Amino acid sequence: MQFDWSWFWPELFGALNDTMYMIIVAFLISILIGIPLGIILVITRENGILENKAVFNILNIVVNVLRSIPFIILIVAIIPVTRLIVGTSIGTTAAIVPLVFYTAPYIGRLVENSLLEVDPGTIELAEAMGATPWQIIWKFLLPEALGSLILSLTIAIIGLIGATAMAGAVGGGGIGDLAISYGYNQFQTEVMVITVIILVIMVQFIQSLGNYLSKKIRRS
């Protein structure tokens, strides 16, 4: 069977466009939620600078619950929420909702871990200097954790790319959709191969960029 390329390229670019849209929007929203979430998990925990058992326990449980649901189930499970927010449960924009539900808690955990890696002596120092909790976060914790935070966000965005491809399979569009509907359902191996290559290149590129930036910040 001769593969017809003429329809494929525009289709591919459309799909790539959708994918980028989903990744970028979902990532930005997830960062806006996930980074503060991670910070709050660190400062409210036991012996944190603003220890608060109730807040910590609630957020901790929420994150655990969301993190334990496989993405494909999460998409279906939160359909009512998705409808409420974007008015529909299918399409590229609708896919962003479960993507955020999936990625934000993940980023929260990763950020939490990065911040916990910061030498406790740093916080002690900041407190001894008379820094406010806000200053401790912005002027001590985050700058000291920056290299590690960038690696964490790299991991998160790669996870998001995978989830985006999956979201495509259930009607979100993008290259995941392309791969399933043509590559898998219609046995067009070429489509499958090309989408896989594109995904691999994306992940490689982002990982290298993340490594580079993190290295530069850590000066090592």
Added chain:
Amino acid sequence: MLILEGIRKVYGEGGDNPVEALKDINLEVKKGEIFGVVGYSGAGKSSLIRCVNLLEKPTSGKVKVNGTDLTKLSPKKLRAERKKIGMIFQQFNLLHSKTAFGNVAMPLIIEGYAKEDIDKKVRKLLSFVGLEDKADHYPEQLSGGQKQRIGIARALATDPHVLLCDEATSALDPDTTNAVLELLKQVRDELGITILLITHEMNVIRDICDRVAVLDGGVIVEQDSTINLFTEPKTAIARSFVRTVLNDALPEATLKKVLEKGESNSVYRILYKGESANDPLLSDVAKKFKIDINVIYGTITEIQGQPFGNIIVELNGDPQEINNVVDYIKGRQVTIKEVKSDAV
């Protein structure tokens, strides 16, 4: 200046196994003084110094700095007070993401100083600690001693009146330790800053502390001027600390030999300090009395710049004459004690 009143610190209170790290600590550090607290691992040294700026909240008791009881302050007022209490750490606690300059600037940045003022002040501090040429270096490009100098410069940035030193030299080699101790002395002498330091190294006490407290099991078991503690330690633990830098134990074999001779009243330890160390005591004795003096053992150390001699002599001769010698030596303001077989 700095007063600790009835400080108790219990970790894990109400839990399964609470640890009482400090039990009723009372301490006063005078203005311009370098006060040392020495103790073995687990004695509660870190707990003690961390209670001073409330990094660790005392379970009970008062911490008064310049008359203000820190334990009673609101978080905001406490932060303001902490700015007047500098602190340096065993592991330096430098920010890896900042240069030496950036590290020293940190207290000024959080104080909201203008950029030019920060610049001027930081340059001045860096030159005070002798590292103006290292301003743009990151911590990992600095040696341990240089890191601690940066730590000191940073602690001085807000012109504190007290400096707390938590094992400030314990991670440094002996030469570097001496240099950092010199710098601390300079901090006190030139800037008039009161220093409270904790350490497990007796040489730190010997070299820079005016007064010293010995901490054991969360209790101050002995407290005195450095020279007195070194020359007349009263507790066994103080004595063993003194021995770490001032070995005055008589060699076992010598002691045995001397005591076996059966003549009692013949082996004496002579301790002299300060001015009296410069007098030719033994040669005077030899000239004035008809006895033989045999020096078995002797050391002379400097404690806080004052010579301190510790010699053990055997006096041979008529017992009456020996008594006269002992009286004569006592009359010269020098300590002389008979050495017994359980010699201490």
